[in-house]
Amino acid sequence: MQNSPDYTRFLSRAAARRQPSAIREATQLFARSPPSTISFAAGNPNVALFPFKEATITLKDDTTIQLDSSDMSKALQYLPTPGQSDLLEWLRKLQIRYHSPIDFKRYELCVTNGSMEGLSKAFELVLNTTESILVDSPCYSGSLDFLRGFGANIISINTDSNGMSAEYLNNILSNWSDLNTLPRVLYTIPNGSNPTGASMSLERKKDIYNIAQKYNLLIIEDDPYFFLQFKKLVPSFLSMDTDGRVIRLDSMSKVLSGGMRLGFFTAPIPLWQKLVYHQQVTSLHASSLSQMVALKLFEKWGLSGFHQHTEQISKFYENQKTLMVNAIKKHLNDMVTFNEPTAGMFIWMKVNGIDDTRKLIYEKALEQEVLLLPGSAFFSDQSKTYPYIRVSYSVCTPEQIETGMARFGKVLREELHK
Amino acid sequence: MQNSPDYTRFLSEAAARRQPSAIREATQLFARSPPTTISFAAGNPNVSLFPFKEATITLKDDTTIQLDSSDMSKALQYLPTPGQADLLEWLRKLQIRYHSPIDFKRYELCVTNGSMEGLSKVFELVLNTTESILVDSPCYSGSLDFLRGFGANIISINTDSNGMSAEYLHNILSNWSDLNTLPRVLYTIPNGSNPTGASMSLERKKDIYNIAQKYNLLIIEDDPYFFLQFEKLVPSFLSMDTDGRVIRLDSMSKVLSGGMRLGFFTAPIPLWQKLVYHQQVTSLHASSLSQMVALKLFEKWGLSGFHQHTEQISKFYENQKNLMVNAIKKHLNDMVTFNEPTAGMFIWMKINGIDDTRKLIYEKALEQEVLLLPGSAFFSDQSKTYPYVRVSYSVCTPEQIETGMARFGKVLREELHK
Numbered sequence: 001m002q003n004s005p006d007y008t009r010f011l012s013r014a015a016a017r018r019q020p021s022a023i024r025e026a027t028q029l030f031a032r033s034p035p036s037t038i039s040f041a042a043g044n045p046n047v048a049l050f051p052f053k054e055a056t057i058t059l060k061d062d063t064t065i066q067l068d069s070s071d072m073s074k075a076l077q078y079l080p081t082p083g084q085s086d087l088l089e090w091l092r093k094l095q096i097r098y099h100s101p102i103d104f105k106r107y108e109l110c111v112t113n114g115s116m117e118g119l120s121k122a123f124e125l126v127l128n129t130t131e132s133i134l135v136d137s138p139c140y141s142g143s144l145d146f147l148r149g150f151g152a153n154i155i156s157i158n159t160d161s162n163g164m165s166a167e168y169l170n171n172i173l174s175n176w177s178d179l180n181t182l183p184r185v186l187y188t189i190p191n192g193s194n195p196t197g198a199s200m201s202l203e204r205k206k207d208i209y210n211i212a213q214k215y216n217l218l219i220i221e222d223d224p225y226f227f228l229q230f231k232k233l234v235p236s237f238l239s240m241d242t243d244g245r246v247i248r249l250d251s252m253s254k255v256l257s258g259g260m261r262l263g264f265f266t267a268p269i270p271l272w273q274k275l276v277y278h279q280q281v282t283s284l285h286a287s288s289l290s291q292m293v294a295l296k297l298f299e300k301w302g303l304s305g306f307h308q309h310t311e312q313i314s315k316f317y318e319n320q321k322t323l324m325v326n327a328i329k330k331h332l333n334d335m336v337t338f339n340e341p342t343a344g345m346f347i348w349m350k351v352n353g354i355d356d357t358r359k360l361i362y363e364k365a366l367e368q369e370v371l372l373l374p375g376s377a378f379f380s381d382q383s384k385t386y387p388y389i390r391v392s393y394s395v396c397t398p399e400q401i402e403t404g405m406a407r408f409g410k411v412l413r414e415e416l417h418k
Numbered sequence: 419m420q421n422s423p424d425y426t427r428f429l430s431e432a433a434a435r436r437q438p439s440a441i442r443e444a445t446q447l448f449a450r451s452p453p454t455t456i457s458f459a460a461g462n463p464n465v466s467l468f469p470f471k472e473a474t475i476t477l478k479d480d481t482t483i484q485l486d487s488s489d490m491s492k493a494l495q496y497l498p499t500p501g502q503a504d505l506l507e508w509l510r511k512l513q514i515r516y517h518s519p520i521d522f523k524r525y526e527l528c529v530t531n532g533s534m535e536g537l538s539k540v541f542e543l544v545l546n547t548t549e550s551i552l553v554d555s556p557c558y559s560g561s562l563d564f565l566r567g568f569g570a571n572i573i574s575i576n577t578d579s580n581g582m583s584a585e586y587l588h589n590i591l592s593n594w595s596d597l598n599t600l601p602r603v604l605y606t607i608p609n610g611s612n613p614t615g616a617s618m619s620l621e622r623k624k625d626i627y628n629i630a631q632k633y634n635l636l637i638i639e640d641d642p643y644f645f646l647q648f649e650k651l652v653p654s655f656l657s658m659d660t661d662g663r664v665i666r667l668d669s670m671s672k673v674l675s676g677g678m679r680l681g682f683f684t685a686p687i688p689l690w691q692k693l694v695y696h697q698q699v700t701s702l703h704a705s706s707l708s709q710m711v712a713l714k715l716f717e718k719w720g721l722s723g724f725h726q727h728t729e730q731i732s733k734f735y736e737n738q739k740n741l742m743v744n745a746i747k748k749h750l751n752d753m754v755t756f757n758e759p760t761a762g763m764f765i766w767m768k769i770n771g772i773d774d775t776r777k778l779i780y781e782k783a784l785e786q787e788v789l790l791l792p793g794s795a796f797f798s799d800q801s802k803t804y805p806y807v808r809v810s811y812s813v814c815t816p817e818q819i820e821t822g823m824a825r826f827g828k829v830l831r832e833e834l835h836k
Contacts, residue, residue, distance in 0.1 A: 369451070
């Protein structure tokens with residue numbers, strides 16, 4: 001494996017401690033022994049006692065997918081931690097199709113209960129309490145919540161309409177005073193960022209990757225809006241990972257179902273192994289039922305059917321984006337400043353002339369029956385006030401977009417003309 | 419709340435840091451506002467884009483449960499972290515029926531991705547690295563794997579046919595040299611213990627609870643084989659919890675499905691709250707699809723139908739246990755010593771006259787095409803050898819039980835008469 005970093009550099013003390021399950025040996029030996037072997041070793045419950053036999057799932061195009069009794073037995077029983085093997089094959093095909101990783105054999109995949117579960121495990125893989133991590137500013141609030149609870153030292157890197165600023169990142173790292181505490185890991189949402197809606201261009205990604213090489217950083221690429229890119233797909237960090245320094249998190253939450261908890265990570269094998277050891281003693285594996293349903297869908301659709309589906313999705317969100325942008329321009333005009341996103345579900349607005357959008361929204365806007373999200377949740381320093389708002393255009397109807405923005409326009413005009 | 423411990427005593431540093439999600443405020447405000455409010459705040463994806471419409475699940479009695487399009491929408495969308503509200507109502511009814519908790523209002527419930535996920539979060543709730551935890555010896559290998567990876571100081575308490583020894587526990591605590599490091603938490607599987615198959619009698623539970631009161635310990639009651647008790651159900655620690663010092667973990671893995679990842683914990687509200695904060699930034703919630711399927715089943719069966727189902731399950735495992743015990747007596751005779759379990763799926767055998775069952779099984783037994791689990795995986799000291807094996811009778815047919823034990827008998831006779 002050429003150019004790989006020394007992966008032990010990236011392991012937290014807890015990750016370094018983690019070992020394979022103590023009964024793994026028995027499982028592997030049994031798998032390799034002749035079929036006439038009788039085993040009293042496995043602790044699996046008897047699947048014959050589970051009350052479910054078969055299932056028929058009707059899709060929105062009124063075709064169906066079937067789980068016969070053999071499928072259902074598999075959907076009800078424990079799985080190996082990385083996931084159902086046929087589903088993993090499809091997910092590998094996806095990675096090859098969308099990312100053409102430079103040396104795909106150096107990575108392995110693991111299905112998780114949503115990509116957030118994989119992300120939290122990736123944080124725990126690499127960080128010891130009080131250690132530093134480089135993140136977007138503003139940053140996804142769930143990740144900030146996790147990192148604060150974990151006790152990490154959050155280093156916020158300014159972003160612009162192209163995502164994380166390479167210049168700001170380089171400044172922070174080149175001016176870091178204590179080499180012993182230099183951050184070793186960078187975390188970013190490169191497409192349709194939550195909350196800013198910004199997407200990183202290819203050039204910006206290359207700049208960031210170069211800095212990661214210079215300072216030997218691990219890049220955690222968190223990409224739940226990958227399939228919500230409105231135009232051409234921008235190459236991912238995974239696709240340019242010559243060194244094997246990228247852990248990529250994918251999600252089916254915006255594409256197949258958020259509730260079914262289906263995400264997966266792609267990581268260099270030494271790191272994947274440690275992540276799997278951790279998963280083995282926590283959630284064990286993502287729901288077998290969810291994995292079986294996803295597998296049946298891939299078998300029915302193939303990669304081309306899946307791709308068609310993602311195109312419908314990105315068209316829908318693009319249309320919603322257009323409606324929202326028009327409503328903002330019409331009703332809010334120059335009272336706000338924003339960048340038009342090229343992916344995802346969010347618009348990040350700065351309200352000109354207001355310091356504290358939390359007060360504005362919870363006192364004034366709510367009264368006028370319109371709710372937007374104050375941007376303060378997305379900054380690591382929760383003690384300050386901020387002039388930002390996150391607007392989501394994912395679930396509102398065209399009428400609600402129009403009416404809601406008209407209401408908010410009224411709120412702003414009253415507030416600004418006081 | 420009478421007699422409650424000071425719960426801050428039981429919080430790890432990480433747990434103490436954990437706070438509600440930063441966007442929770444917005445979610446709660448929107449939930450309380452008039453229905454005419456228009457919200458651009460929620461970051462949910464649009465569920466109409468998910469490809470699944472409806473489902474019909476056929477049960478083993480050939481009746482069906484239906485998920486109509488409204489059910490399916492809910493099954494595909496995010497849920498609040500504690501779980502689906504109607505399902506939680508059923509689970510509360512279960513707890514009242516089976517445990518009649520003394521002051522049920524002091525607890526809350528949360529659904530998790532299997533009880534192991536809940537258990538790992540509970541360990542992280544209460545332990546700082548290097549701190550001590552009192553566990554059964556031998557102990558469930560998955561928990562030992564987790565605790566070793568975590569860096570906990572595992573204090574192994576001897577067990578007998580009635581589970582954890584109150585006398586041994588008391589000795590350990592009363593002779594503890596440094597009061598600053600006295601353990602604050604006890605972890606046990608009280609029914610059909612993995613690996614010993616032992617079940618704690620009511621008297622033993624009372625003795626253990628008294629010691630927990632004396633030393634102000636938290637009791638983690640891990641009870642996945644609760645419904646696999648063959649005779650009368652023994653009252654749980656939850657049922658006798660006058661002080662509010664019990665966190666109970668329940669599992670549907672042996673009852674409805676292991677693969678669907680459905681467990682739930684019952685904890686005193688201050689501890690439940692911290693556990694939920696942690697869950698909110700990791701797996702978010704257990705699969706909505708799994709929860710919806712379970713809900714539909716409860717609606718169809720009611721508590722009495724569920725109870726009937728669990729009775730069928732315990733009868734099945736009891737029958738398997740009888741077959742296995744008879745085969746052991748017939749083929750292994752006085753070459754082994756074991757206690758006959760009253761719950762669960764396991765028999766714990768001591769091989770008389772052999773020090774290292776790992777060697778015995780992987781070299782000799784495997785050759786004779788029979789596999790049992792060496793007991794070493796269940797001891798915290800992995801450097802020693804042990805004379806124990808764990809036998810699982812969950813999935814083997816009557817023929818396999820007979821043939822397998824005949825093979826193992828041959829292996830033992832050859833080994834012992836060398």
